[in-house]
Structures are given as structure tokens and as C-alpha cells.
Amino acid sequence: MSSFEFETVRDQGGVRVHCLPTSKFKALHLRFFFHSRLDATATELTLAQALAKRGCEGYPDLRSVTIRLEELYGSSISLNLAKSGERNLFVGRVVCAAEKYLPSDAAGLVAELLEFFDRLLTRPSGEGGQYRPELFEQERTNLRRQLEGLRDDKDAWAHDRFLKSMFSGEPYGLYEYGDLERLQAVTNRDVRARLEHLLEHAPVDIYVVGDIEPKAIADQLSALRCLRGAKDEEPGPPIVHRPGPETTIIEETEAEQARLLIGCPIDMTNLSDRELFALHFYNTLLGGGMFSKLFRSIREKASLAYSAHSSLDSLKGLLTISTGIDAASFEPALALIRQQLSDLAEGRIEEEEFRAAKETVVGRLASLPDSPGGWTHQHLELALAGRQMPLAELPALFRSLEPKDLVAVAPRVGLETIYLLRSPSQ
Amino acid sequence: MKLEPIASPMLSEDVWRAKLPSGLELTVGRKADHARSFGILSTEYGSIDGDFRVNGTEHRVPDGVAHFLEHKLFEKEDGDVSDRFHQLGADTNAATSYTTTSYLFSCSDRFEPCLDLLIDFVLVPHFTEEGVAKEQGIIAQEINMYQDHPDYRLFTNLLGALYAEHPVRVDIAGTLESIAKIDAETLYTCHRTFYHPSNMALVVVGPKDPEAVLEQVAARLEYLAIPDATPVERVLPNEPLAVARHEIAELRTVSRPRVAIGFKAAAQEPPTGAESLRSNVAFAIAMELAFGRSSPAHHDLYERGIIDESFSFSQASERGFAFAALGGETEEPETFQKELLSVIEGCQTKGLDSGGFARARNRYLGAYVRSFDSVEACAHTYLNAFHRKVSPFSVYEIVDSLELGEVEQALRDRIDLSDYAVSEILPAAS
Numbered sequence: 083m084s085s086f087e088f089e090t091v092r093d094q095g096g097v098r099v100h101c102l103p104t105s106k107f108k109a110l111h112l113r114f115f116f117h118s119r120l121d122a123t124a125t126e127l128t129l130a131q132a133l134a135k136r137g138c139e140g141y142p143d144l145r146s147v148t149i150r151l152e153e154l155y156g157s158s159i160s161l162n163l164a165k166s167g168e169r170n171l172f173v174g175r176v177v178c179a180a181e182k183y184l185p186s187d188a189a190g191l192v193a194e195l196l197e198f199f200d201r202l203l204t205r206p207s208g209e210g211g212q213y214r215p216e217l218f219e220q221e222r223t224n225l226r227r228q229l230e231g232l233r234d235d236k237d238a239w240a241h242d243r244f245l246k247s248m249f250s251g252e253p254y255g256l257y258e259y260g261d262l263e264r265l266q267a268v269t270n271r272d273v274r275a276r277l278e279h280l281l282e283h284a285p286v287d288i289y290v291v292g293d294i295e296p297k298a299i300a301d302q303l304s305a306l307r308c309l310r311g312a313k314d315e316e317p318g319p320p321i322v323h324r325p326g327p328e329t330t331i332i333e334e335t336e337a338e339q340a341r342l343l344i345g346c347p348i349d350m351t352n353l354s355d356r357e358l359f360a361l362h363f364y365n366t367l368l369g370g371g372m373f374s375k376l377f378r379s380i381r382e383k384a385s386l387a388y389s390a391h392s393s394l395d396s397l398k399g400l401l402t403i404s405t406g407i408d409a410a411s412f413e414p415a416l417a418l419i420r421q422q423l424s425d426l427a428e429g430r431i432e433e434e435e436f437r438a439a440k441e442t443v444v445g446r447l448a449s450l451p452d453s454p455g456g457w458t459h460q461h462l463e464l465a466l467a468g469r470q471m472p473l474a475e476l477p478a479l480f481r482s483l484e485p486k487d488l489v490a491v492a493p494r495v496g497l498e499t500i501y502l503l504r505s506p507s508q
Numbered sequence: 509m510k511l512e513p514i515a516s517p518m519l520s521e522d523v524w525r526a527k528l529p530s531g532l533e534l535t536v537g538r539k540a541d542h543a544r545s546f547g548i549l550s551t552e553y554g555s556i557d558g559d560f561r562v563n564g565t566e567h568r569v570p571d572g573v574a575h576f577l578e579h580k581l582f583e584k585e586d587g588d589v590s591d592r593f594h595q596l597g598a599d600t601n602a603a604t605s606y607t608t609t610s611y612l613f614s615c616s617d618r619f620e621p622c623l624d625l626l627i628d629f630v631l632v633p634h635f636t637e638e639g640v641a642k643e644q645g646i647i648a649q650e651i652n653m654y655q656d657h658p659d660y661r662l663f664t665n666l667l668g669a670l671y672a673e674h675p676v677r678v679d680i681a682g683t684l685e686s687i688a689k690i691d692a693e694t695l696y697t698c699h700r701t702f703y704h705p706s707n708m709a710l711v712v713v714g715p716k717d718p719e720a721v722l723e724q725v726a727a728r729l730e731y732l733a734i735p736d737a738t739p740v741e742r743v744l745p746n747e748p749l750a751v752a753r754h755e756i757a758e759l760r761t762v763s764r765p766r767v768a769i770g771f772k773a774a775a776q777e778p779p780t781g782a783e784s785l786r787s788n789v790a791f792a793i794a795m796e797l798a799f800g801r802s803s804p805a806h807h808d809l810y811e812r813g814i815i816d817e818s819f820s821f822s823q824a825s826e827r828g829f830a831f832a833a834l835g836g837e838t839e840e841p842e843t844f845q846k847e848l849l850s851v852i853e854g855c856q857t858k859g860l861d862s863g864g865f866a867r868a869r870n871r872y873l874g875a876y877v878r879s880f881d882s883v884e885a886c887a888h889t890y891l892n893a894f895h896r897k898v899s900p901f902s903v904y905e906i907v908d909s910l911e912l913g914e915v916e917q918a919l920r921d922r923i924d925l926s927d928y929a930v931s932e933i934l935p936a937a938s
Binding site: 156444 | 591650871
């Protein structure tokens with residue numbers, strides 16, 4: 083499977099097309115990533131995506147859009163925003179069953195589907211540079227409810243509050259779907275203008291996985307209006323976070339369970355490839371599964387929590403530890419977390435846990451080519467980090483890591499924000 | 509003991525089935541060009557099986573035992589089984605539903621030791637009072653975590669309103685009180701009763717040779733020297749057809765009201781086999797035609813702001829229970845209810861859209877083809893087919909031969925507008 087790599091078949095004018103022709107899958111998977119900087123206009127982008135799903139020229143409402151997709155053999159088009167460092171990726175995902183598994187009248191399905199995707203983005207319904215006013219107001223209301231409703235999901239709420247506390251005043255603290263204040267002020271024209279600006283100026287990566295001829299799909303893509311334009315605003319590198327002193331923040335809301343989040347800034351300067359992968363491995367061993375130090379100490383040994391894990395944004399340089407506990411267990415849970423971090427820093431790594439973490443990481447990487455989405459994501463993440471290497475080499479790279487590699491990167495991991503969300507009655 | 513191929517029209521998937529001497533049903537799907545292998549071992553035993561008779565003795569165990577047992581099977585004398593899977597580079601997980609408990613692993617290498625480990629750890633228990641006490645703290649946090657999800661509360665409250673006696677009314681994980689009553693002996697009794705291979709299925713999907721998989725499974729079961737099965741009789745209470753209560757409302761710190769409407773139907777007898785599946789598919793398509801995004805009703809209600817993205821509908825038909833539910837967030841709980849009921853009434857009396865029916869088939873077909881791209885999704889499809897006692901590829905044939913009249917009839921049979929329950933989660937004044 084050594085040739086199972088993306089081939090970049092086009093890279094010009096801010097449009098990069100990466101193809102992986104394979105007969106392994108019964109569907110064709112396309113993903114579009116428009117790169118923009120995370121800023122206050124996240125609100126407009128969220129609204130633009132919601133409105134794109136509500137209709138376009140020739141298909142004026144949600145119902146006719148849905149009917150069109152049903153006619154295209156239940157193909158799916160989804161839009162969402164994804165935060166990666168200070169980037170807000172505007173993501174379009176297009177999937178259809180391969181024509182050869184469908185009845186003969188499905189011929190031409192891919193071209194029709196791409197045309198429809200393009201139409202949703204570039205020819206929204208409405209007149210004079212605006213959306214239909216009633217649609218706009220409705221989606222504004224929907225987004226307001228969604229933003230207000232963030233409180234209802236305690237995990238998401240705690241995470242958002244944690245980020246806003248740690249990155250107050252920095253774009254990274256922004257919620258990728260926007261904010262209520264901006265939503266009040268934003269106009270119909272603002273949203274349309276923001277989308278048009280994005281399509282004109284945002285560079286775009288397109289990934290195609292499936293039984294395709296790269297040249298043919300590249301030609302089909304070149305007909306899309308959403309891929310024209312200058313595409314000249316590269317978002318640039320992430321903003322370096324200046325770590326502050328250790329701070330504990332306690333907030334209250336009605337909840338059965340308290341949520342504890344810990345923010346560990348990482349010094350990303352002059353990080354070699356090997357150190358980058360060592361950091362990923364560090365995160366895995368700390369909180370990347372049932373074998374991890376956090377899971378075993380907080381859940382399995384102390385029975386303080388059902389979940390305890392860590393995640394890494396290697397573009398930003400942030401490691402986040404999160405767990406759901408009884409508020410009374412705050413101090414013992416925090417002490418256990420500190421212990422795991424110092425164990426890693428001082429090389430107290432058991433041979434068995436190290437091997438379990440390594441085998442799991444290598445196993446997951448080796449399985450990745452079975453998932454079009456996972457394989458795409460891996461390629462994009464490396465590209466964003468400015469690393470160039472064949473994906474197939476990753477398992478061997480991780481396999482070569484040793485405990486001393488983790489100890490070597492541990493001093494880069496700080497501990498800045500301790501955030502606890504608990505119930506007033508606890 | 510021989511592998512029998514299962515035909516897969518349109519898809520050219522390679523799938524075989526065999527029944528082992530101990531009664532275990534094995535399904536192997538071969539995906540030669542994939543790196544990943546996936547194995548699931550599943551027993552027909554879930555949260556509703558708390559009352560049963562073995563050798564004339566009736567056992568009534570605390571709520572939440574099946575889920576508790578699932579957690580505790582991972583603990584062995586020499587440590588946690590998940591550690592051993594990780595040493596082999598594999599991921600592992602487990603899940604308990606109302607009627608089944610399933611254990612799985614996925615790996616890209618060293619498949620054989622993973623498969624042996626799966627069979628061993630699920631079939632050979634090691635429970636201690638100490639381990640049980642420790643797990644009570646972990647599961648209490650799991651229960652609390654779910655209590656914080658308003659949509660989960662909305663749904664479990666709805667089931668509590670629909671059912672008076674049937675154990676589907678109780679949370680799969682049990683309650684803080686019920687799990688405190690669980691001990692090691694209870695776990696052993698339930699394991700002995702429900703974890704016999706004759707009550708179980710094993711599904712493997714990946715690049716492995718099916719004959720080799722069969723040989724390995726047979727050898728492992730022989731090595732474990734499984735005793736003969738003891739017949740078990742599950743005891744389910746007599747559940748009246750009428751809903752237990754019509755309304756249930758709870759105040760919580762939520763930003764918007766949430767409403768769910770539930771309809772209880774007569775339980776299918778049996779809830780397995782081709783006929784039952786056909787009826788379920790017909791009903792699913794009926795609900796899609798009535799409320800799906802391409803339906804006139806969805807369009808109207810969405811445009812008027814009565815429903816939004818959060819609107820959804822579902823149905824279930826299992827041992828001793830069958831219901832359908834519609835729900836979502838809304839500013840106007842009363843209107844939401846009234847309008848949805850009126851849509852059903854219209855569809856039941858005037859019929860469903862025939863153009864929509866043709867498109868629904870297209871969509872089913874496309875989704876069906878796409879679902880076979882994932883090793884994991886294939887494994888779940890094959891396992892589900894075992895529990896449903898049908899061919900994993902029968903959905904396609906059913907969709908192909910369904911007629912609109914059957915779909916309309918399913919909507920009339922499964923939904924009785926004169927008897928339903930409404931669950932609401934309303935914002936508490938803050």
C-alpha cells in the first residue's frame with residue numbers, strides 16, 4: 083500500500099487539488115477547505131453556511147435542495163466551520179455513491195453534484211446582493227438560539243468558557259461559530275459580502291478520494307465558480323501565545339457534574355519533525371485513550387471520573403486536559419493531573435504503558451488509509467504545520483520514538499489555566 | 509461447521525456465515541484491500557433482561573446490571589483487558605443497549621491474538637467485590653454526565669411516560685440507588701445465564717481469510733471447554749397497550765423548551781425475521797415521507813419557525829416494546845405538538861406523496877452503497893442482521909419491492925393518534 087498517497091494534481095492561483103485514485107471505496111469523497119483567519123466574522127460565515135443550505139438559484143428552499151440531493155442518489159453536501167490554530171476553515175464535504183454501483187441512469191452523477199455544490203455557494207437565492215429577508219431573519223434567530231443554547235451542553239459550555247478565559251483578547255478565544263453581540267449587528271448584506279470575499283480571496287485545498295481519473299476530476303473542478311478568484315489571502319502562521327502565571331478560575335452553573343479543564347501552553351519554537359511527533363505521542367500517553375496516564379489514574383485507580391482525557395492543537399500549541407468529576411473531588415483530581423505531568427517530565431514512564439501507547443498510535447495510523455476523511459485530515463494537518471513527508475512513513479516515525487523523546491519535549495509543556503465549572507450547590 | 513456465502517446483490521461484498529458447535533454464530537466479511545480488521549462479539553442480553561428464570565429459579569436483579577457487567581468484564585486478575593489490547597496496537601470498546609451487549613476491537617496488525625483475547629475476556633469472567641465497589645464510583649459519574657444532557661433527559665422521561673411496567677422505562681445504566689445494590693455474585697449469575705455462545709454472535713470484517721478465522725474461533729472455543737447451555741426464560745411484565753401517562757414535564761437550566769411526542773405500538777411478535785424488518789423499513793420510510801426534509805410538512809413547519817435543525821424522529825421495535833418518537837427544540841411547545849399531530853392525521857387519512865416515495869428509494873439505495881465503505885459500519889450491519897435474524901443485504905431487496913400502500917398502512921398501524929405521551933423540558937427561571 084506504499085503508493086496510497088495523495089497526488090497534488092494542481093497547485094496554482096491558491097487552488098490546490100489533491101487526488102487519491104482508488105477502487106477501495108464504494109463512494110466518492112470530496113472535501114473543500116477554504117482557509118480564512120479566525121476573527122469576528124465567524125458569525126457571518128456561520129450564517130452564510132446556514133443560508134447556503136436554505137436554497138440557491140433554481141432551488142429556492144430547503145425542501146427543493148433536499149429533493150435535488152435525493153434525486154442524486156442520496157448524495158450529501160455538508161458545510162461546517164473548523165477551528166485549527168487561528169484558522170477558521172470553511173469546509174465543504176461532498177459524497178456520492180460511485181456510479182458503477184448504481185443503476186445506469188446515474189451516469190454523470192459526479193458532474194451534476196459538483197455543479198449543485200457550486201451553485202449553493204455561488205448563486206444563493208435572493209436578489210440585489212442580499213438573501214431573502216425572511217430567510218435571513220430566520221437563520222439569524224436560529225444562530226442566536228444555537229449560541230444561547232451552548233449553555234445547555236455543559237461540556238461544550240465549559241470548553242468555550244475555558245478558552246475565553248485562557249485566550250482572553252486573542253482570536254483563539256473566539257468561538258468558531260460566532261458571538262451574540264456581533265449577531266445583533268450583522269446585516270443581510272454583510273453576510274453575503276463576507277461569503278463573496280471568502281470565495282474570492284481564500285486559498286482552497288480540495289481532496290478527492292475514490293475511483294476517479296485525477297485529470298478528469300481536476301477538469302471538472304476547474305469549471306466551478308467557487309474555485310475562481312484571486313485566492314490571495316493566506317491566513318499566515320498562528321499567533322504565539324505568551325504564557326501567563328498559573329491561574330485558577332471557578333465558575334458556576336446548574337449541573338449534576340463538575341467539569342475540570344486545564345490549559346497547557348506549548349512552546350512551539352524551532353520544533354523539529356521528531357519533536358512534533360514526540361509531542362503528539364506525549365499527548366497520547368497522557369490522555370489519548372484507556373491506556374493513558376490520566377485515564378488510569380483518575381478513572382481506573384481513583385474512580386473519580388468516567389472520562390479523563392487530553393487533546394492537542396499542534397498548530398496553536400495548546401494541550402487541553404479535561405475530565406468530569408464530582409465538585410468535591412476537585413483538589414484530588416487536580417493533584418493527580420499534576421502528578422501525571424511531572425511523571426512525564428521526569429521520565430517516570432512504565433515500559434508497559436509506553437508500549438501500549440505506541441502500539442495504539444501506530445495501529446491507528448496504519449488504519450487511517452481505510453478512512454477517506456481520516457486520511458484527508460492527516461494530510462491537511464501536516465501541510466498546515468508546514469511538514470512534508472509521505473503519510474505512509476508516519477507509523478515508522480512513531481515507532482522509532484523512545485521515552486527520552488517525550489522527556490525532551492516535556493519542558494515545552496506549561497500549565498497555565500485551571501478552569502472548574504460547578505454547580506452553585508456543590 | 510462450514511462457511512456459507514451470503515449473496516450481496518449489486519455490491520460484490522464477500523461475506524460468509526457459519527454456526528459453531530457451541531451455537532455461536534460467526535459472520536466474516538472480507539475486505540482484502542483494507543488494512544484494518546474489526547471484531548465484535550455480542551450477546552443477546554441488555555438492560556431489559558433483569559428478570560429471568562433458570563432451572564425453575566426466578567432471578568430479579570437490580571437495574572443497570574447488564575451495563576455494569578459490561579464494564580466489569582474488562583477487569584481481570586492480571587489487570588485491565590484494554591491494556592492488553594493496547595499492547596497489541598488495538599483499540600477496544602463496548603456498549604450496552606436495551607437488548608444487547610457488544611464488545612469490539614479494531615486493529616491493523618496482530619489480528620489473531622486480538623481475536624483470541626476478545627473471545628477469552630468476554631467468555632471468562634473475573635469479578636471481585638473490590639472491583640465492583642470501585643466501579644460504582646465510575647458509573648455514578650457516567651450517570652451524572654448523562655443527566656446533564658437535556659435531550660437525553662427528554663427521551664428517557666418520554667419512555668417513562670410511555671411504559672408503566674416494561675423495563676425499557678429505566679435508564680440503561682440504572683440509577684445511583686440500583687447500582688449500589690450490585691455485587692459480584694449477581695454479575696456471575698447474569699454472565700453464566702446470558703454469555704453462552706449459543707446466545708451470541710461474532711462478526712469479523714477485514715482483510716483476513718475467512719477459513720482461517722473460522723478455524724481459529726473453533727479452536728479457541730474448544731480450548732475454553734464451554735459447558736452446554738442452560739435454557740433461560742426471560743420474564744417481561746405485562747405491559748398495557750395504553751400509555752402510562754400522557755404528560756411529563758421537567759424544569760432544567762436550558763435556554764429553550766424541548767418537546768418530544770411518543771407513540772406506543774403493540775410489540776412485534778417476534779421482533780425479528782424478514783416480515784418484521786419489512787414492516788420496520790416501511791414505517792421508517794413512512795416517517796421520512798411525513799416528516800423528512802423533503803416533505804411538504806417539514807418545509808411548512810420550518811419556514812414558519814415551528815421546527816428547526818434540532819427536529820428529529822426515531823422508531824424502535826425490540827423485545828416487548830415498539831414506539832415512535834418526534835421531538836426537538838421549539839419556542840411554542842403547544843403549537844409544535846398540535847401541528848405535528850395534525851401532519852400525522854393528514855398523512856393517515858389522505859395518504860403519502862408518491863413522488864417522494866420514488867426519491868426515498870433512491871436515497872436509501874445511495875446510503876446503502878455508501879455504508880459499505882467502512883469496515884466498522886459493515887461489522888455493525890452484519891451484527892444487526894444476526895440480532896434481527898435476517899440477511900444483512902435484505903434491506904435492499906425490501907426497499908426495491910415495497911409499495912406505497914404498505915408504507916401508508918405502516919403509518920396507520922404504528923401510530924394511534926388517540927393515545928400518546930408528551931415529554932417536555934422547560935427552562936427553569938434563573
